[in-house]
Structure formats: C-alpha cells, structure tokens
Amino acid sequence: MPEYSNTIKHDLFCRKCNFNLKSKDKDGVCPVCDQPIAENYLLLIRSLQSKNAEHGVMYNRSLVNVAACSRLSLEDVHLVYQCFNLTVKLRTNPNDHQLHMDNLIHQISFEQLLDALTDVFYVLYGNEYHEALTEHGLANENTIRYLLTLMAIANIIPTKSQLAKDIGFDAMIVPNNHPLLRLQESSQASIHELRCVYH
Numbered sequence: 001m002p003e004y005s006n007t008i009k010h011d012l013f014c015r016k017c018n019f020n021l022k023s024k025d026k027d028g029v030c031p032v033c034d035q036p037i038a039e040n041y042l043l044l045i046r047s048l049q050s051k052n053a054e055h056g057v058m059y060n061r062s063l064v065n066v067a068a069c070s071r072l073s074l075e076d077v078h079l080v081y082q083c084f085n086l087t088v089k090l091r092t093n094p095n096d097h098q099l100h101m102d103n104l105i106h107q108i109s110f111e112q113l114l115d116a117l118t119d120v121f122y123v124l125y126g127n128e129y130h131e132a133l134t135e136h137g138l139a140n141e142n143t144i145r146y147l148l149t150l151m152a153i154a155n156i157i158p159t160k161s162q163l164a165k166d167i168g169f170d171a172m173i174v175p176n177n178h179p180l181l182r183l184q185e186s187s188q189a190s191i192h193e194l195r196c197v198y199h
C-alpha cells in the first residue's frame with residue numbers, strides 16, 4: 001500500500017468555495033475561504049458512508065454477492081467500493097456537468113484508488129492507519145486487486161476502464177460458471193439497473 005502523503009496530488013475542489021486545492025497540504029486550510037482542507041475529506045467520506053448513499057439498494061445487493069465470493073466482510077467490500085466513488089468525487093468539480101464524472105469513472109487508475117484508500121484510513125485512524133488497514137485485511141494490494149476483479153465481474157466497476165486494465169481484467173477470461181455470475185443471475189434486475197447507472 002502507498003505511504004500516506006500530506007500533499008494533494010490531484011484535483012480537489014474545496015466543498016465550500018470550489019477552489020482547486022491541488023498541491024496544497026492536506027492539514028492546511030483553503031487559501032480562499034479558510035476552510036480546513038481535511039474537512040473536505042471528512043464531508044465526502046461521511047456522505048459516502050451514509051445509509052442513503054446514492055445508488056442504494058441495488059448496489060448493496062451486488063456488494064453482498066461480491067462479499068459472499070471473497071474472504072472479506074461486507075463492511076470491507078463497501079469500504080473499497082466507497083473509495084472508488086471517493087476517487088471520482090474528489091476529482092470532480094461540483095459545478096461541472098455530470099458528463100465530467102462519467103469520464104472520470106473510466107479514467108481512475110488502480111494507484112489513485114489505493115491513494116484514496118490510504119487517505120480514508122488516515123482520516124479515520126490517524127497515524128495508526130496502516131495497522132487499521134491490516135486489521136481490515138486491506139493492507140495487501142493483491143487483496144484489493146482480487147476484490148476489484150470480483151466487482152468488475154459483477155459490473156459494479158466499469159469493465160472498459162483504466163482501472164479494469166490496471167488490474168488485468170481486460171485480459172482475463174471469466175468462466176461462464178463463475179459463482180458470482182450464478183449469484184447475479186438471481187438478481188438480474190439489479191444488474192440491469194447497474195448498467196443504466198454506469199453506461
């Protein structure tokens with residue numbers, strides 16, 4: 001897993017005034033409105049953790065299926081999925097058109113997602129973040145890669161994307177009898193809804 005870095009290396013738009021905080025320190029304040037920069041991370045993490053988070057029930061059903069096929073708990077599967085969303089949201093200008101976000105969803109890299117995971121754990125656990133990652137079984141990049149592969153099979157993350165490429169999904173042949181596909185069959189409606197959201 002990447003080490004926590006205190007510098008913001010990507011677009012991050014202040015939730016209060018929309019200023020781009022790229023290259024600023026995460027423990028600093030927004031130079032325009034004085035809002036502590038860490039607040040932006042907290043606000044986003046809270047909004048993603050909310051029970052009413054966007055997409056709702058259909059995602060939950062698919063995430064339960066993914067958790068059932070992995071050795072991780074539903075909570076951890078949720079966490080990684082939220083990090084994917086966070087990676088996109090952090091880079092999106094709240095004033096921009098939805099189209100921008102749709103493009104970003106396909107451009108996010110594996111490395112960027114790992115950075116977001118490190119950031120989330122740092123915000124939640126401070127200097128103990130690495131121990132917390134280990135406790136959650138998420139300290140190993142191969143575990144994350146495996147989990148993302150399951151999410152791609154379940155169509156939760158886009159299969160034609162930088163992320164899918166980075167984890168080698170584009171070169172992978174998924175067997176027809178993969179247990180996740182059988183589980184998904186029993187909830188076809190939800191998969192259809194998922195495609196509508198992402199494509």
Ligand SMILES: [Zn+2]
Nearest residue numbers: 014017030033
């Ligand atoms: Zn600001």
